[in-house]
Amino acid sequence: MATDRAPRTDPLTLEVVELIGTVVARYHEEYEQVAGKHALTGAQARLLGLLSLEPLPMRRIAQTLKCEPSNVTGIVDRLEARGLVERRPDPADRRVKLAAPTEEGVRTARELRDELxxxxxxxxxxxxxxxxxxxxxxxxxxxxxx
Structure with a gap:
């Protein structure tokens, strides 16, 4: 049975993997630079961008960003202190708190996207x-x- 799948050590596959790595590294580098212009860390900027799409519970933010919930709490705390994010009850389950961008947070997220x-x-x-x-x-x- 013939297959079109390339072996993992195929030179073309290795070249594509290297190019993907380069794209990801350059994207993160630029994200950090743009975030810095707004006095944010890259993680804060990524979280703000995520929340600008929809308010999310902390657990889902942690899953999406692949980090510990305690890290998300700290990031949200710092964004909240800057007036970029607020916590609000989830209308579907009042026991759950959603992190949501403020108007300033939405504006900042848009500026971040525009500068990338x-x-x-x-x-x-x-x-x-x-x-x-x-x-x-x-x-x-x-x-x-x-």
């Missing part, structure tokens, strides 16, 4: 079909359905 040019600018150079193909390939790599 590394990923957005090269992607704009690709055709729509290329961007769709790249998205679909990345979703397949992550086990998501395109």
């Amino acid at each position: 040019g590394f990923a957005r600018e090269p992607l704009a150079e690709l055709s729509r079909d290329d961007r769709v193909a790249l998205r679909d390939l990345l979703q397949r790599m992550l086990g998501q359905k395109p």
